[in-house]
Amino acid sequence: MKRIDGETRIVAILGDPIAQAKSPELFNALFECHATNAVLIPFHVPPLQLGPVLDGLRGIANLAGVVVTVPHKFAAAAYAASLSAPARQTGGVNCLRREADGTWSGAMFDGIGFVNGLVACGQTVRDKSVLLVGSGGAGTAVAHALVDAGVASIDLDDASESSLARLEDALRSRSTATSVRRGVAAAQPIHDLIVNATPCGMRDGDPAPIDLTDASPHAVVADLIMKPEQTPLLKAAKARGLTVHLGRHLLESSVETMAAFLRLVP
Protein backbone atom coordinates (compact mmCIF):
# COMPACT_ATOMS: atom_id res chain seq x y z
CA MET A 1 0.00 0.00 0.00
CA LYS A 2 1.08 3.56 -0.65
CA ARG A 3 2.35 5.75 2.13
CA ILE A 4 0.05 8.22 3.86
CA ASP A 5 1.40 11.77 4.05
CA GLY A 6 0.09 15.24 4.89
CA GLU A 7 -1.51 15.62 1.47
CA THR A 8 -3.49 12.36 1.57
CA ARG A 9 -7.23 12.76 1.05
CA ILE A 10 -9.51 10.79 3.35
CA VAL A 11 -12.66 8.71 2.95
CA ALA A 12 -14.22 7.04 5.99
CA ILE A 13 -16.68 4.18 6.04
CA LEU A 14 -19.25 4.62 8.83
CA GLY A 15 -20.95 1.56 10.28
CA ASP A 16 -21.86 -0.32 13.46
CA PRO A 17 -20.31 -2.85 13.65
CA ILE A 18 -17.46 -2.05 11.30
CA ALA A 19 -14.84 -4.78 11.88
CA GLN A 20 -16.31 -6.90 9.06
CA ALA A 21 -16.08 -4.11 6.46
CA LYS A 22 -14.37 -5.04 3.21
CA SER A 23 -14.37 -1.49 1.83
CA PRO A 24 -10.93 -0.53 3.22
CA GLU A 25 -9.18 -3.28 1.24
CA LEU A 26 -11.22 -2.69 -1.93
CA PHE A 27 -11.01 1.10 -2.02
CA ASN A 28 -7.35 1.26 -1.01
CA ALA A 29 -6.42 -1.21 -3.74
CA LEU A 30 -8.31 0.97 -6.22
CA PHE A 31 -6.53 4.13 -5.04
CA GLU A 32 -3.20 2.39 -5.36
CA CYS A 33 -4.12 1.20 -8.84
CA HIS A 34 -4.91 4.79 -9.88
CA ALA A 35 -1.94 6.27 -7.99
CA THR A 36 -4.46 8.43 -6.10
CA ASN A 37 -3.18 9.92 -2.83
CA ALA A 38 -6.24 8.92 -0.83
CA VAL A 39 -7.08 6.36 1.83
CA LEU A 40 -10.28 4.81 3.12
CA ILE A 41 -10.44 4.16 6.86
CA PRO A 42 -13.08 2.51 9.07
CA PHE A 43 -15.06 4.56 11.60
CA HIS A 44 -17.11 2.62 14.13
CA VAL A 45 -20.09 4.91 14.74
CA PRO A 46 -22.97 3.87 17.03
CA PRO A 47 -26.41 5.03 15.82
CA LEU A 48 -26.81 7.80 18.40
CA GLN A 49 -23.47 9.30 17.30
CA LEU A 50 -24.21 9.46 13.57
CA GLY A 51 -25.48 13.05 13.60
CA PRO A 52 -22.63 14.56 15.64
CA VAL A 53 -20.05 12.59 13.65
CA LEU A 54 -21.44 13.71 10.28
CA ASP A 55 -21.69 17.31 11.51
CA GLY A 56 -18.09 17.16 12.69
CA LEU A 57 -16.71 15.58 9.54
CA ARG A 58 -18.12 18.49 7.52
CA GLY A 59 -15.31 20.64 8.91
CA ILE A 60 -12.46 18.50 7.58
CA ALA A 61 -11.24 20.11 4.37
CA ASN A 62 -9.35 17.07 3.01
CA LEU A 63 -12.21 14.64 3.62
CA ALA A 64 -13.56 13.58 0.23
CA GLY A 65 -16.65 12.03 1.77
CA VAL A 66 -17.94 8.99 3.58
CA VAL A 67 -19.20 5.57 2.63
CA VAL A 68 -22.25 4.67 4.70
CA THR A 69 -23.11 1.13 5.72
CA VAL A 70 -25.44 -0.72 8.08
CA PRO A 71 -27.29 0.59 10.09
CA HIS A 72 -26.82 4.19 8.91
CA LYS A 73 -27.99 4.21 5.28
CA PHE A 74 -31.43 5.71 5.96
CA ALA A 75 -30.49 8.00 8.83
CA ALA A 76 -27.55 9.44 6.88
CA ALA A 77 -29.82 10.53 4.02
CA ALA A 78 -31.32 13.18 6.30
CA TYR A 79 -27.95 14.96 6.45
CA ALA A 80 -27.59 15.34 2.68
CA ALA A 81 -28.23 18.74 1.09
CA SER A 82 -28.95 16.94 -2.19
CA LEU A 83 -29.77 13.36 -3.17
CA SER A 84 -29.25 11.37 -6.38
CA ALA A 85 -32.30 9.75 -8.01
CA PRO A 86 -31.53 6.28 -6.59
CA ALA A 87 -31.02 7.84 -3.16
CA ARG A 88 -34.42 9.53 -3.38
CA GLN A 89 -36.04 6.30 -4.62
CA THR A 90 -34.65 4.21 -1.79
CA GLY A 91 -34.68 6.90 0.90
CA GLY A 92 -31.14 5.92 1.79
CA VAL A 93 -27.55 6.74 0.89
CA ASN A 94 -24.43 4.63 0.84
CA CYS A 95 -22.18 7.53 -0.06
CA LEU A 96 -21.96 11.17 1.02
CA ARG A 97 -19.62 13.47 -0.86
CA ARG A 98 -18.29 16.46 1.08
CA GLU A 99 -18.69 19.58 -1.06
CA ALA A 100 -16.32 22.53 -0.73
CA ASP A 101 -18.90 24.46 1.32
CA GLY A 102 -19.12 21.65 3.86
CA THR A 103 -22.48 20.27 2.71
CA TRP A 104 -23.12 16.62 1.86
CA SER A 105 -24.30 15.29 -1.50
CA GLY A 106 -25.91 11.89 -1.06
CA ALA A 107 -25.97 8.95 -3.48
CA MET A 108 -27.01 5.31 -3.39
CA PHE A 109 -25.03 2.86 -5.49
CA ASP A 110 -26.22 -0.44 -4.01
CA GLY A 111 -28.73 -1.03 -6.81
CA ILE A 112 -26.48 -0.18 -9.72
CA GLY A 113 -23.68 -2.07 -7.98
CA PHE A 114 -25.81 -5.20 -7.89
CA VAL A 115 -26.77 -4.90 -11.57
CA ASN A 116 -23.19 -4.12 -12.62
CA GLY A 117 -21.98 -7.07 -10.59
CA LEU A 118 -24.35 -9.40 -12.46
CA VAL A 119 -23.19 -8.02 -15.81
CA ALA A 120 -19.54 -8.32 -14.78
CA CYS A 121 -20.21 -12.00 -14.00
CA GLY A 122 -21.60 -12.54 -17.50
CA GLN A 123 -25.32 -12.35 -16.73
CA THR A 124 -27.82 -10.36 -18.76
CA VAL A 125 -30.56 -8.45 -16.96
CA ARG A 126 -32.69 -6.80 -19.67
CA ASP A 127 -36.03 -8.53 -20.30
CA LYS A 128 -35.48 -11.04 -17.50
CA SER A 129 -38.07 -12.14 -14.95
CA VAL A 130 -37.04 -11.54 -11.37
CA LEU A 131 -38.10 -12.79 -7.95
CA LEU A 132 -36.95 -10.36 -5.28
CA VAL A 133 -37.54 -11.20 -1.62
CA GLY A 134 -36.95 -8.33 0.80
CA SER A 135 -38.25 -4.79 0.39
CA GLY A 136 -36.06 -2.92 2.88
CA GLY A 137 -33.25 -0.59 1.88
CA ALA A 138 -31.24 -3.14 -0.09
CA GLY A 139 -34.29 -4.66 -1.79
CA THR A 140 -35.64 -1.24 -2.72
CA ALA A 141 -32.31 -0.13 -4.19
CA VAL A 142 -31.98 -3.35 -6.19
CA ALA A 143 -35.60 -3.22 -7.41
CA HIS A 144 -35.24 0.30 -8.82
CA ALA A 145 -31.91 -0.55 -10.46
CA LEU A 146 -33.45 -3.67 -12.05
CA VAL A 147 -36.26 -1.50 -13.44
CA ASP A 148 -33.62 0.94 -14.74
CA ALA A 149 -31.86 -2.01 -16.37
CA GLY A 150 -35.05 -3.03 -18.19
CA VAL A 151 -36.14 -6.27 -16.57
CA ALA A 152 -39.46 -7.64 -17.89
CA SER A 153 -41.02 -8.35 -14.50
CA ILE A 154 -40.35 -8.23 -10.77
CA ASP A 155 -42.19 -10.45 -8.33
CA LEU A 156 -41.86 -9.17 -4.78
CA ASP A 157 -42.25 -10.58 -1.32
CA ASP A 158 -41.53 -9.48 2.21
CA ALA A 159 -42.75 -10.37 5.70
CA SER A 160 -43.55 -6.69 6.18
CA GLU A 161 -46.75 -5.90 4.26
CA SER A 162 -46.31 -2.14 4.62
CA SER A 163 -42.77 -2.17 3.32
CA LEU A 164 -43.82 -4.43 0.46
CA ALA A 165 -46.78 -2.20 -0.48
CA ARG A 166 -44.56 0.89 -0.40
CA LEU A 167 -42.04 -0.65 -2.78
CA GLU A 168 -44.74 -1.96 -5.11
CA ASP A 169 -46.37 1.48 -5.26
CA ALA A 170 -43.02 3.16 -5.89
CA LEU A 171 -42.16 0.81 -8.74
CA ARG A 172 -45.61 1.09 -10.33
CA SER A 173 -45.48 4.89 -10.10
CA ARG A 174 -42.41 4.90 -12.33
CA SER A 175 -44.71 3.75 -15.20
CA THR A 176 -42.09 1.65 -16.89
CA ALA A 177 -42.57 -1.46 -18.96
CA THR A 178 -41.62 -3.64 -16.02
CA SER A 179 -44.48 -5.73 -14.67
CA VAL A 180 -44.69 -5.82 -10.85
CA ARG A 181 -46.47 -8.45 -8.74
CA ARG A 182 -46.40 -8.87 -4.99
CA GLY A 183 -46.82 -11.75 -2.60
CA VAL A 184 -44.77 -14.25 -4.57
CA ALA A 185 -42.74 -16.02 -1.92
CA ALA A 186 -41.39 -19.07 -3.72
CA ALA A 187 -39.40 -19.54 -6.90
CA GLN A 188 -41.43 -20.31 -10.03
CA PRO A 189 -40.19 -21.75 -13.31
CA ILE A 190 -40.64 -18.31 -14.95
CA HIS A 191 -37.95 -16.66 -12.79
CA ASP A 192 -34.59 -16.08 -14.49
CA LEU A 193 -33.13 -14.28 -11.50
CA ILE A 194 -33.92 -15.01 -7.84
CA VAL A 195 -32.63 -12.50 -5.28
CA ASN A 196 -32.51 -12.54 -1.49
CA ALA A 197 -32.53 -9.00 -0.10
CA THR A 198 -33.53 -10.00 3.44
CA PRO A 199 -31.08 -10.45 6.32
CA CYS A 200 -32.12 -14.09 6.55
CA GLY A 201 -28.91 -16.09 6.18
CA MET A 202 -26.58 -13.80 8.13
CA ARG A 203 -26.96 -15.81 11.34
CA ASP A 204 -26.04 -19.40 11.98
CA GLY A 205 -29.09 -21.59 11.68
CA ASP A 206 -31.11 -19.21 9.48
CA PRO A 207 -33.20 -21.15 6.94
CA ALA A 208 -33.04 -20.40 3.21
CA PRO A 209 -35.41 -17.41 2.75
CA ILE A 210 -36.75 -18.61 -0.62
CA ASP A 211 -38.17 -22.02 -1.56
CA LEU A 212 -36.30 -23.14 -4.68
CA THR A 213 -38.34 -26.34 -5.26
CA ASP A 214 -39.92 -25.06 -8.47
CA ALA A 215 -36.97 -22.97 -9.69
CA SER A 216 -35.93 -23.26 -13.32
CA PRO A 217 -32.66 -25.16 -13.81
CA HIS A 218 -31.44 -22.05 -15.70
CA ALA A 219 -32.18 -19.62 -12.87
CA VAL A 220 -29.43 -17.47 -11.35
CA VAL A 221 -29.74 -17.26 -7.56
CA ALA A 222 -28.25 -14.17 -5.91
CA ASP A 223 -27.85 -13.20 -2.29
CA LEU A 224 -27.03 -9.67 -1.13
CA ILE A 225 -25.55 -11.02 2.12
CA MET A 226 -21.77 -10.73 2.07
CA LYS A 227 -21.00 -12.67 5.23
CA PRO A 228 -21.23 -15.62 5.24
CA GLU A 229 -20.32 -15.79 1.58
CA GLN A 230 -22.12 -19.15 1.17
CA THR A 231 -25.57 -18.43 2.61
CA PRO A 232 -28.26 -21.10 3.15
CA LEU A 233 -29.99 -19.87 -0.04
CA LEU A 234 -26.83 -20.16 -2.13
CA LYS A 235 -26.07 -23.59 -0.66
CA ALA A 236 -29.59 -24.74 -1.58
CA ALA A 237 -29.15 -23.31 -5.08
CA LYS A 238 -25.84 -25.10 -5.52
CA ALA A 239 -27.37 -28.37 -4.32
CA ARG A 240 -29.89 -28.00 -7.16
CA GLY A 241 -27.17 -27.21 -9.70
CA LEU A 242 -28.27 -23.59 -10.13
CA THR A 243 -25.90 -20.71 -10.89
CA VAL A 244 -25.14 -18.65 -7.78
CA HIS A 245 -24.15 -14.99 -7.48
CA LEU A 246 -22.34 -13.78 -4.35
CA GLY A 247 -23.10 -10.74 -2.23
CA ARG A 248 -19.60 -9.34 -2.52
CA HIS A 249 -19.98 -8.70 -6.26
CA LEU A 250 -22.30 -5.78 -5.42
CA LEU A 251 -19.61 -4.03 -3.41
CA GLU A 252 -16.82 -4.93 -5.81
CA SER A 253 -18.79 -3.45 -8.70
CA SER A 254 -19.69 -0.23 -6.94
CA VAL A 255 -16.29 0.66 -5.46
CA GLU A 256 -15.04 2.37 -8.62
CA THR A 257 -18.40 4.12 -9.12
CA MET A 258 -18.32 5.43 -5.55
CA ALA A 259 -14.70 6.54 -5.83
CA ALA A 260 -15.57 8.44 -9.02
CA PHE A 261 -18.57 10.05 -7.28
CA LEU A 262 -16.17 11.13 -4.52
CA ARG A 263 -13.95 12.62 -7.27
CA LEU A 264 -10.99 10.47 -6.25
CA VAL A 265 -10.61 8.50 -9.49
CA PRO A 266 -11.46 9.56 -13.08
Add this chain to the structure above:
Amino acid sequence: MKRIDGETRIVAILGDPIAQAKSPELFNALFECHATNAVLIPFHVPPLQLGPVLDGLRGIANLAGVVVTVPHKFAAAAYAASLSAPARQTGGVNCLRREADGTWSGAMFDGIGFVNGLVACGQTVRDKSVLLVGSGGAGTAVAHALVDAGVASIDLDDASESSLARLEDALRSRSTATSVRRGVAAAQPIHDLIVNATPCGMRDGDPAPIDLTDASPHAVVADLIMKPEQTPLLKAAKARGLTVHLGRHLLESSVETMAAFLRLVP
Protein backbone atom coordinates in the same frame (compact mmCIF):
# COMPACT_ATOMS: atom_id res chain seq x y z
CA MET B 1 2.85 -0.28 4.93
CA LYS B 2 0.36 -2.64 6.45
CA ARG B 3 -3.13 -2.99 5.04
CA ILE B 4 -6.06 -1.14 6.56
CA ASP B 5 -9.07 -3.30 7.39
CA GLY B 6 -12.30 -3.00 9.33
CA GLU B 7 -10.50 -3.54 12.65
CA THR B 8 -7.90 -0.81 12.15
CA ARG B 9 -7.79 1.80 14.91
CA ILE B 10 -7.53 5.42 13.83
CA VAL B 11 -5.49 8.45 14.94
CA ALA B 12 -5.92 11.76 13.12
CA ILE B 13 -3.56 14.72 13.15
CA LEU B 14 -5.50 18.01 13.12
CA GLY B 15 -3.86 21.11 11.69
CA ASP B 16 -4.22 24.05 9.29
CA PRO B 17 -2.34 23.73 7.01
CA ILE B 18 -1.68 20.01 7.20
CA ALA B 19 0.08 19.13 3.92
CA GLN B 20 3.50 19.61 5.52
CA ALA B 21 2.82 17.21 8.42
CA LYS B 22 5.43 14.53 9.00
CA SER B 23 3.41 12.67 11.62
CA PRO B 24 1.71 10.27 9.17
CA GLU B 25 5.04 8.81 8.02
CA LEU B 26 6.52 8.68 11.54
CA PHE B 27 3.51 7.21 13.34
CA ASN B 28 2.67 4.72 10.61
CA ALA B 29 6.24 3.45 10.56
CA LEU B 30 6.04 3.01 14.34
CA PHE B 31 2.73 1.12 14.09
CA GLU B 32 4.24 -1.13 11.43
CA CYS B 33 7.27 -1.72 13.61
CA HIS B 34 5.03 -2.79 16.52
CA ALA B 35 2.62 -4.75 14.27
CA THR B 36 -0.16 -2.49 15.65
CA ASN B 37 -3.33 -2.43 13.56
CA ALA B 38 -3.63 1.37 13.60
CA VAL B 39 -3.12 4.19 11.16
CA LEU B 40 -2.53 7.93 11.49
CA ILE B 41 -4.24 10.11 8.89
CA PRO B 42 -4.16 13.88 8.26
CA PHE B 43 -7.24 16.03 8.85
CA HIS B 44 -7.12 19.57 7.51
CA VAL B 45 -9.22 21.50 10.02
CA PRO B 46 -9.66 25.29 9.78
CA PRO B 47 -9.76 27.07 13.17
CA LEU B 48 -13.51 27.73 13.13
CA GLN B 49 -14.16 24.03 12.59
CA LEU B 50 -12.04 22.72 15.46
CA GLY B 51 -14.88 22.56 17.98
CA PRO B 52 -17.41 20.78 15.74
CA VAL B 53 -14.73 18.38 14.48
CA LEU B 54 -13.58 17.44 18.00
CA ASP B 55 -17.19 17.07 19.15
CA GLY B 56 -17.90 14.81 16.17
CA LEU B 57 -14.80 12.66 16.58
CA ARG B 58 -15.90 11.84 20.14
CA GLY B 59 -18.52 9.55 18.63
CA ILE B 60 -16.11 7.30 16.73
CA ALA B 61 -15.52 4.20 18.83
CA ASN B 62 -12.35 3.03 17.07
CA LEU B 63 -10.67 6.45 17.17
CA ALA B 64 -7.75 6.21 19.61
CA GLY B 65 -7.32 9.97 19.70
CA VAL B 66 -5.92 12.91 17.83
CA VAL B 67 -2.57 14.60 17.48
CA VAL B 68 -2.99 18.37 17.55
CA THR B 69 -0.72 20.72 15.66
CA VAL B 70 -0.57 24.39 14.65
CA PRO B 71 -2.77 26.42 15.11
CA HIS B 72 -4.95 24.27 17.37
CA LYS B 73 -2.77 23.41 20.37
CA PHE B 74 -4.27 26.01 22.71
CA ALA B 75 -7.85 25.91 21.48
CA ALA B 76 -7.93 22.09 21.68
CA ALA B 77 -7.03 22.15 25.39
CA ALA B 78 -10.47 23.59 26.13
CA TYR B 79 -12.09 20.36 24.91
CA ALA B 80 -10.15 18.09 27.27
CA ALA B 81 -11.92 16.70 30.34
CA SER B 82 -8.51 16.25 31.97
CA LEU B 83 -5.02 17.63 31.31
CA SER B 84 -1.54 16.29 32.06
CA ALA B 85 0.83 18.47 34.09
CA PRO B 86 2.75 19.71 31.02
CA ALA B 87 -0.58 20.47 29.30
CA ARG B 88 -1.67 22.54 32.31
CA GLN B 89 1.70 24.30 32.46
CA THR B 90 1.65 25.28 28.80
CA GLY B 91 -2.09 25.74 28.45
CA GLY B 92 -1.96 23.66 25.30
CA VAL B 93 -2.20 20.05 24.14
CA ASN B 94 -0.58 18.23 21.27
CA CYS B 95 -2.44 15.00 21.93
CA LEU B 96 -6.00 14.15 22.92
CA ARG B 97 -6.81 10.57 23.85
CA ARG B 98 -10.40 9.46 23.32
CA GLU B 99 -11.63 7.70 26.44
CA ALA B 100 -14.27 4.94 26.27
CA ASP B 101 -16.94 7.40 27.48
CA GLY B 102 -16.19 9.77 24.60
CA THR B 103 -14.30 12.36 26.64
CA TRP B 104 -10.83 13.68 25.77
CA SER B 105 -7.73 13.41 27.95
CA GLY B 106 -5.21 16.06 26.94
CA ALA B 107 -1.43 15.88 27.05
CA MET B 108 1.47 17.97 25.82
CA PHE B 109 4.63 16.16 24.74
CA ASP B 110 6.43 18.95 22.87
CA GLY B 111 8.63 19.79 25.84
CA ILE B 112 9.63 16.27 26.78
CA GLY B 113 10.01 15.49 23.08
CA PHE B 114 12.55 18.29 22.74
CA VAL B 115 14.51 17.14 25.80
CA ASN B 116 14.40 13.49 24.73
CA GLY B 117 15.54 14.50 21.25
CA LEU B 118 18.58 16.26 22.69
CA VAL B 119 19.44 13.23 24.81
CA ALA B 120 18.94 10.89 21.84
CA CYS B 121 21.44 13.01 19.93
CA GLY B 122 24.02 12.60 22.70
CA GLN B 123 23.54 15.91 24.53
CA THR B 124 23.22 16.27 28.27
CA VAL B 125 20.71 18.71 29.69
CA ARG B 126 21.05 18.54 33.48
CA ASP B 127 22.94 21.51 35.01
CA LYS B 128 23.27 23.28 31.67
CA SER B 129 22.72 26.99 31.04
CA VAL B 130 20.07 27.71 28.45
CA LEU B 131 19.08 30.67 26.31
CA LEU B 132 15.49 30.25 25.12
CA VAL B 133 14.01 32.80 22.73
CA GLY B 134 10.25 32.58 22.25
CA SER B 135 7.69 32.23 25.04
CA GLY B 136 4.64 31.08 23.11
CA GLY B 137 3.28 27.56 23.23
CA ALA B 138 6.42 25.81 22.03
CA GLY B 139 8.74 27.94 24.14
CA THR B 140 6.62 27.43 27.24
CA ALA B 141 6.49 23.66 26.76
CA VAL B 142 10.26 23.48 26.24
CA ALA B 143 11.00 25.75 29.22
CA HIS B 144 8.99 23.59 31.63
CA ALA B 145 10.55 20.40 30.30
CA LEU B 146 14.04 21.88 30.67
CA VAL B 147 13.23 22.74 34.29
CA ASP B 148 11.95 19.17 34.76
CA ALA B 149 15.24 17.93 33.29
CA GLY B 150 17.22 19.94 35.83
CA VAL B 151 18.90 22.71 33.84
CA ALA B 152 20.89 25.18 35.95
CA SER B 153 19.51 28.33 34.38
CA ILE B 154 17.18 29.59 31.68
CA ASP B 155 17.56 33.00 30.10
CA LEU B 156 14.42 34.06 28.30
CA ASP B 157 13.51 36.55 25.64
CA ASP B 158 10.49 37.34 23.50
CA ALA B 159 9.16 40.34 21.58
CA SER B 160 5.95 39.99 23.59
CA GLU B 161 6.58 41.36 27.07
CA SER B 162 3.33 39.94 28.46
CA SER B 163 4.01 36.44 27.17
CA LEU B 164 7.57 36.65 28.49
CA ALA B 165 6.43 37.81 31.93
CA ARG B 166 3.83 35.05 32.11
CA LEU B 167 6.39 32.36 31.36
CA GLU B 168 8.92 33.83 33.78
CA ASP B 169 6.30 33.91 36.54
CA ALA B 170 5.22 30.37 35.81
CA LEU B 171 8.78 29.04 35.94
CA ARG B 172 9.61 30.95 39.13
CA SER B 173 6.42 29.72 40.80
CA ARG B 174 7.62 26.14 40.40
CA SER B 175 10.35 26.96 42.99
CA THR B 176 12.95 24.69 41.48
CA ALA B 177 16.70 25.08 41.56
CA THR B 178 16.65 26.50 38.04
CA SER B 179 17.62 30.16 37.84
CA VAL B 180 15.44 32.24 35.49
CA ARG B 181 16.33 35.59 33.89
CA ARG B 182 14.45 37.52 31.27
CA GLY B 183 15.35 39.98 28.55
CA VAL B 184 18.48 38.18 27.38
CA ALA B 185 18.23 38.45 23.59
CA ALA B 186 21.71 37.45 22.43
CA ALA B 187 23.91 34.45 23.06
CA GLN B 188 26.44 34.80 25.85
CA PRO B 189 29.52 32.67 26.48
CA ILE B 190 27.76 31.07 29.48
CA HIS B 191 25.03 29.44 27.36
CA ASP B 192 25.49 25.72 26.74
CA LEU B 193 22.20 25.42 24.85
CA ILE B 194 20.64 28.08 22.64
CA VAL B 195 17.07 27.47 21.50
CA ASN B 196 14.83 29.25 19.01
CA ALA B 197 11.16 28.77 19.89
CA THR B 198 9.88 31.67 17.75
CA PRO B 199 8.44 31.24 14.23
CA CYS B 200 11.27 33.41 12.88
CA GLY B 201 12.98 31.30 10.22
CA MET B 202 9.91 29.64 8.76
CA ARG B 203 9.61 32.17 5.94
CA ASP B 204 12.10 32.95 3.20
CA GLY B 205 14.14 36.01 4.11
CA ASP B 206 13.60 35.73 7.88
CA PRO B 207 16.74 36.80 9.79
CA ALA B 208 18.36 34.61 12.44
CA PRO B 209 16.31 35.28 15.60
CA ILE B 210 19.33 35.09 17.95
CA ASP B 211 22.68 36.90 17.67
CA LEU B 212 25.37 34.24 18.01
CA THR B 213 28.35 36.64 17.98
CA ASP B 214 29.30 35.91 21.59
CA ALA B 215 28.25 32.25 21.67
CA SER B 216 30.58 29.73 23.22
CA PRO B 217 32.29 27.48 20.65
CA HIS B 218 30.90 24.55 22.68
CA ALA B 219 27.28 25.73 22.52
CA VAL B 220 24.56 23.57 21.00
CA VAL B 221 22.16 25.61 18.87
CA ALA B 222 18.64 24.20 18.47
CA ASP B 223 15.69 25.33 16.41
CA LEU B 224 12.12 24.07 16.96
CA ILE B 225 11.23 24.93 13.35
CA MET B 226 10.89 21.77 11.28
CA LYS B 227 10.54 23.34 7.85
CA PRO B 228 12.92 24.51 6.53
CA GLU B 229 15.21 22.03 8.23
CA GLN B 230 18.19 24.37 7.88
CA THR B 231 16.89 27.64 9.36
CA PRO B 232 18.81 30.95 9.30
CA LEU B 233 19.77 30.35 12.94
CA LEU B 234 21.13 26.89 12.26
CA LYS B 235 22.99 28.14 9.17
CA ALA B 236 24.58 30.90 11.26
CA ALA B 237 25.50 28.34 13.92
CA LYS B 238 27.07 26.05 11.35
CA ALA B 239 29.02 28.95 9.89
CA ARG B 240 30.51 29.46 13.37
CA GLY B 241 31.31 25.78 13.77
CA LEU B 242 28.69 25.25 16.50
CA THR B 243 26.76 22.02 17.01
CA VAL B 244 23.24 22.26 15.59
CA HIS B 245 20.09 20.41 16.65
CA LEU B 246 17.20 20.08 14.17
CA GLY B 247 13.52 20.73 14.79
CA ARG B 248 12.48 17.30 13.60
CA HIS B 249 14.19 15.56 16.52
CA LEU B 250 11.41 16.87 18.81
CA LEU B 251 8.72 15.12 16.80
CA GLU B 252 10.80 11.98 16.23
CA SER B 253 11.41 11.66 19.96
CA SER B 254 7.79 12.19 20.97
CA VAL B 255 6.08 9.89 18.45
CA GLU B 256 6.54 6.76 20.56
CA THR B 257 5.56 8.62 23.74
CA MET B 258 2.38 9.88 22.08
CA ALA B 259 1.53 6.46 20.64
CA ALA B 260 1.94 4.96 24.12
CA PHE B 261 -0.27 7.70 25.60
CA LEU B 262 -2.88 6.78 22.96
CA ARG B 263 -2.51 3.14 24.12
CA LEU B 264 -1.49 1.97 20.65
CA VAL B 265 2.00 0.72 21.52
CA PRO B 266 3.33 -0.70 24.81
